Amino acid sequence: MIIHAFLNLFLITRLIMPKNPLIEIKNNLSGLIPGDLIQHLPKKWEKIGDILILKIEKSIKNYEKIIAENYACLLNCKGVFKDTGGISGSFRKPSVKWLYGSKDAVTIHRENKIRYKLDISQLMFSSGNMDERIRMANSSNENETVVDLFAGIGYFSIPMAVYSNPKRIYACEINPFAYKFLCENILLNDVSDIVRPILGDNRVVAPNNVADRIIMGYWDDTQLFLKTAFSCLKNSGGIIHYHIKLPDILVPHKPFEEVENKIKKFKKKAVLMNFKKVKSYAPGIIHAVLDIKIEDL
Numbered sequence: 001m002i003i004h005a006f007l008n009l010f011l012i013t014r015l016i017m018p019k020n021p022l023i024e025i026k027n028n029l030s031g032l033i034p035g036d037l038i039q040h041l042p043k044k045w046e047k048i049g050d051i052l053i054l055k056i057e058k059s060i061k062n063y064e065k066i067i068a069e070n071y072a073c074l075l076n077c078k079g080v081f082k083d084t085g086g087i088s089g090s091f092r093k094p095s096v097k098w099l100y101g102s103k104d105a106v107t108i109h110r111e112n113k114i115r116y117k118l119d120i121s122q123l124m125f126s127s128g129n130m131d132e133r134i135r136m137a138n139s140s141n142e143n144e145t146v147v148d149l150f151a152g153i154g155y156f157s158i159p160m161a162v163y164s165n166p167k168r169i170y171a172c173e174i175n176p177f178a179y180k181f182l183c184e185n186i187l188l189n190d191v192s193d194i195v196r197p198i199l200g201d202n203r204v205v206a207p208n209n210v211a212d213r214i215i216m217g218y219w220d221d222t223q224l225f226l227k228t229a230f231s232c233l234k235n236s237g238g239i240i241h242y243h244i245k246l247p248d249i250l251v252p253h254k255p256f257e258e259v260e261n262k263i264k265k266f267k268k269k270a271v272l273m274n275f276k277k278v279k280s281y282a283p284g285i286i287h288a289v290l291d292i293k294i295e296d297l
C-alpha cells in the first residue's frame with residue numbers, strides 16, 4: 001500500500017515537474033565524450049526561434065558537432081550555430097559559425113505574441129532585453145507619436161505598435177539588411193498603419209519636431225545622438241528612453257548629467273523619471289535605460 005502511494009507520487013512528480021534539459025544532455029553525452037569534459041558543456045544557450053546559439057569552450061571543441069547535435073535534438077532546434085565572438089560594430093552584427101543541422105540562419109522568434117523574423121548570422125536578438133521589450137510595449141498610448149532612432153528589426157517599435165497603439169512610430173534603421181527584416185516584421189505583425197520604416201542614418205533621416213517619445217535603444221556613444229533626439233521631439237518636449245552601457249556606480253547620475261548639460265542649449269530642462277538595469281554586460285558594467293522627460297525651463 002505504502003509502496004503503491006510512493007510510486008504514484010513519483011509518477012505524478014515526473015509528470016508535473018519540468019525536466020532539466022542540461023541533465024538530460026549530460027546523460028545523453030556521457031559515453032560519447034570523455035567524462036571529465038561533461039562539466040564543460042554549455043550551461044546556458046540562446047534559442048532564437050528554432051535556432052540555437054552555443055558558446056563552446058576550447059576544451060570541448062573536438063566534440064562540438066556531437067554536442068551541437070544533442071542540444072539541437074533535446075531543445076528541438078533546426079540548426080545550431082557557435083558564438084565565435086559576440087556582437088560588434090555599429091550594425092551590432094553577431095559573429096557565428098554553423099555547427100549542425102540546417103544552415104538556414106533565418107528564423108521567426110516569438111515573444112509576447114510578437115513575431116520577429118531575422119537572420120541570426122547577420123542580426124542580433126538579445127534575450128536579455130526581453131523585459132525592456134515588454135516594458136516598451138506598454139509605454140506609449142493612442143495620442144502619441146514616437147521616433148525609434150535605432151529600430152533594428154523592430155525590437156521596440158513592433159511590440160509598442162501592437163500593445164500601445166500610438167498614432168505613428170517612425171522607425172529609423174541604418175543597416176539595409178536589418179531594414180529589410182524591419183519591413184517584413186511590420187507586415188508579419190500587421191502594424192503597417194502605425195510603423196513607418198525609414199532607411200538611413202537617423203542623424204539625417206529622422207523627422208523633426210514630431211515626437212512625444214523617443215527610443216534610443218543603442219548604447220555606443222548614445223550621447224552623440226542626443227542632438228538628433230532633441231530635434232525629433234515636439235517643441236513642447238517629451239520623453240526619451242536613453243540606453244547606455246556603463247560601470248554600475250555611474251548610473252544614473254553620469255548619463256543624466258550628459259543629457260542635462262546638452263539640453264540647456266535648447267533652453268529646456270531634463271527630469272529623470274525612472275532608470276533601470278536592462279542586463280549585466282560584464283562584471284560591474286551594466287546596460288541600463290533612463291527615462292528622461294524634456295520640458296520647458
Ligand SMILES: C[S@@+](CC[C@H](N)C(=O)[O-])C[C@H]1O[C@@H](n2cnc3c(N)ncnc32)[C@H](O)[C@@H]1O
Pocket residue numbers: 090091092124125126129149150151152153155156172173174175178200201202203217218
Ligand atoms: C540592434 S539595435 C540594438 C538592440 C536593441 N536595443 C534590442 O533591444 O535588442 C541597434 C540598431 O541601431 C542601428 N543603428 C546604429 N546606428 C544607427 C544610426 N546612426 N541610425 C540609424 N540606425 C542605427 C543598428 O544598425 C542596429 O540595427
